[in-house]
Amino acid sequence: MRTDGNNLPPTGGRWDWTPVLLLPIAGAAGLLLTPSLSTWITLTSAGLAMGMLIFLVASGLTVVFGLMDVLNFGHGAFITVGAYAAFTAMAMTPGLVNSPALSDNLIALLVALAAAAASGAIVGLLFERLFVRKVYGDHLKQILVTMGGMIIIEQVVLMIWGPQERLVALPPALRGVVPLGEATIEKYRLLVIVVGLALFAGMALVLSRTRIGLLIRAGVEDHEMVRALGYRIRRLFVCVFVAGAALAGIGGVMWVLYRGTLSAGIGDELITLVFIVIVLGGLGSIVGCFVGALLVAVISNYTAFLVPSMALVSTLVVMVGVLLWRPSGLYPLK
Amino acid sequence: MTEAVLQLSGVHTHIGQYHILHGIDFVVPEGEITVLLGRNGAGKTTTLRTIMGLWRASRGEIIFAGQNLVARETDQIARAGIAYVPENMGIFGGLTVRENMVLAARAGLFDHRRLDWLLDLFPPLRTFWDLPAVYLSGGQKQMLSVARALIEEHKLYLVDEPTKGIAPAIVDNMIAAFEELKRARITVLLVEQNFEFASALGDNAVVMDNGRVVDSSPMSALAADATRQEALLGLAFEADRG
Numbered sequence: 001m002r003t004d005g006n007n008l009p010p011t012g013g014r015w016d017w018t019p020v021l022l023l024p025i026a027g028a029a030g031l032l033l034t035p036s037l038s039t040w041i042t043l044t045s046a047g048l049a050m051g052m053l054i055f056l057v058a059s060g061l062t063v064v065f066g067l068m069d070v071l072n073f074g075h076g077a078f079i080t081v082g083a084y085a086a087f088t089a090m091a092m093t094p095g096l097v098n099s100p101a102l103s104d105n106l107i108a109l110l111v112a113l114a115a116a117a118a119s120g121a122i123v124g125l126l127f128e129r130l131f132v133r134k135v136y137g138d139h140l141k142q143i144l145v146t147m148g149g150m151i152i153i154e155q156v157v158l159m160i161w162g163p164q165e166r167l168v169a170l171p172p173a174l175r176g177v178v179p180l181g182e183a184t185i186e187k188y189r190l191l192v193i194v195v196g197l198a199l200f201a202g203m204a205l206v207l208s209r210t211r212i213g214l215l216i217r218a219g220v221e222d223h224e225m226v227r228a229l230g231y232r233i234r235r236l237f238v239c240v241f242v243a244g245a246a247l248a249g250i251g252g253v254m255w256v257l258y259r260g261t262l263s264a265g266i267g268d269e270l271i272t273l274v275f276i277v278i279v280l281g282g283l284g285s286i287v288g289c290f291v292g293a294l295l296v297a298v299i300s301n302y303t304a305f306l307v308p309s310m311a312l313v314s315t316l317v318v319m320v321g322v323l324l325w326r327p328s329g330l331y332p333l334k
Numbered sequence: 335m336t337e338a339v340l341q342l343s344g345v346h347t348h349i350g351q352y353h354i355l356h357g358i359d360f361v362v363p364e365g366e367i368t369v370l371l372g373r374n375g376a377g378k379t380t381t382l383r384t385i386m387g388l389w390r391a392s393r394g395e396i397i398f399a400g401q402n403l404v405a406r407e408t409d410q411i412a413r414a415g416i417a418y419v420p421e422n423m424g425i426f427g428g429l430t431v432r433e434n435m436v437l438a439a440r441a442g443l444f445d446h447r448r449l450d451w452l453l454d455l456f457p458p459l460r461t462f463w464d465l466p467a468v469y470l471s472g473g474q475k476q477m478l479s480v481a482r483a484l485i486e487e488h489k490l491y492l493v494d495e496p497t498k499g500i501a502p503a504i505v506d507n508m509i510a511a512f513e514e515l516k517r518a519r520i521t522v523l524l525v526e527q528n529f530e531f532a533s534a535l536g537d538n539a540v541v542m543d544n545g546r547v548v549d550s551s552p553m554s555a556l557a558a559d560a561t562r563q564e565a566l567l568g569l570a571f572e573a574d575r576g
Contacts, residue, residue, distance in 0.1 A: 211436075211442060214429070214433055214436065214437060215437070217426070217428060217429060218426045218429060218433075218437055221426045221427065221428055221429075222424055222426060224388060224408075224424075225420065225424035225426070226437070227388075227407070227408040227409045227412070228386055228388070228408055228409075228412055228418045228420070228424065229412060229437055229438055229440070230409050230412035230413040230440055231409055231440075232409050233409065333428055
């Protein structure tokens with residue numbers, strides 16, 4: 001007779017809540033320093049939305065690094081490709097995109113997200129085969145080759161879609177604000193937060209409740225031992241790499257709709273923040289990546305309002321502070 | 335004569351520019367415990383890692399169940415029927431004890447009787463079943479590492495220093511566990527520096543020095559000959575025997 005071992009008595013575990021507490025602490029500090037509650041709500045919602053975007057893009061990259069020790073500096077290419085594919089999909093569904101009905105707009109957005117995810121995944125698969133596979137175990141080559149791969153992909157994007165910056169308008173029902181007392185929150189930011197939370201919950205469920213999630217968590221800690229247990233870790237890595245590229249594509253389209261313009265260099269804009277977030281979150285940790293992304297974005301937003309010249313510096317200060325406190329990041333896995 | 339499950343012939347291993355193994359030859363007979371002995375740096379761990387494909391043999395043959403393992407991937411070697419307990423135990427600290435065991439049971443489910451047998455052999459694993467393994471003590475992690483290898487039946491078990499750095503009481507537990515395994519006639523290639531542990535369990539002894547096999551004999555013969563032990567094993571075992 002075989003069992004899954006769940007019949008044995010639970011013995012409990014411990015969850016480290018301390019890094020999560022940084023979020024309400026940052027929020028409370030922001031509330032004390034901003035002049036009004038409505039300003040604080042606007043800043044916080046914008047920060048959370050930005051944090052979700054960073055998380056979407058960073059989540060795949062952090063697992064790829066944790067699982068196979070691969071530094072992919074070309075991750076921004078998937079953002080770009082996803083954004084352009086979504087732009088094309090939206091251009092092909094003008095009736096849904098320009099309709100005043102929310103349902104039509106959401107369908108158009110879903111189509112765009114699917115196009116972004118699919119194109120990100122396909123380019124991710126090719127990228128792994130052509131560039132990453134050749135340079136396992138050599139960080140210097142990984143940096144050079146993946147950066148080169150990103151330049152090639154950006155040039156292909158320029159060839160296909162042209163060099164001009166394009167305006168990307170939100171579908172009508174997603175424009176405007178939702179009043180919250182005296183404050184207002186942009187509808188699209190709320191949507192980004194909901195999408196980000198849904199994807200985080202989905203990832204958390206896959207990682208904690210499925211066998212493939214178990215393998216990914218184990219592989220991030222010690223991929224050599226996972227191989228010694230008889231699992232094909234390279235195949236798992238390719239799956240994770242492709243899924244990460246698809247998520248970056250989704251992040252790309254959400255980011256383009258957030259900022260309203262699209263150009264071939266869009267992938268480069270987020271990538272510095274993405275690397276900061278995966279380092280301070282703890283390499284390979286999805287939860288660390290999520291908390292880190294929200295923390296960086298919210299603090300950056302408060303700082304940009306209070307001391308605009310310090311906005312970029314605040315991100316680095318957060319990273320240095322976290323690493324001084326926890327040198328391996330908020331949720332270290334190794 | 336007992337059939338060999340594993341046979342190494344003229345195995346050389348290079349790690350970077352360093353030549354670590356210089357033509358290793360020995361056999362592991364089926365149903366017996368073969369102990370690899372030798373001083374620190376003799377090449378014992380490298381031998382196990384080479385068998386598992388974690389380091390590539392640059393020359394020679396590693397024949398396991400009729401197949402040459404050289405040039406095979408580690409996961410293929412594991413699936414061919416070899417379980418491995420590494421020197422650093424290879425425990426996934428972020429995973430619970432149960433999850434560590436689930437991963438080792440590749441079918442996804444445990445054999446109920448085998449699980450009960452292991453949890454009786456190593457009671458702390460039952461106590462901390464749902465606790466992340468990072469919170470286990472060194473000895474408990476070692477028990478988990480051995481139990482994880484044993485949860486499924488394999489043709490050969492490679493075990494690297496199961497007594498390293500653990501308390502004497504837990505070493506006794508480990509001896510009891512391996513004695514039970516020995517009665518079950520499982521095949522083990524054990525790396526061990528604790529000679530008391532090695533001689534209590536081993537059927538055969540293979541002594542290494544400087545990346546070469548310098549002696550191969552029944553364990554009973556080596557255990558009975560103090561002069562040969564001194565000559566072959568040198569100062570590394572002084573503390574253990576003292």
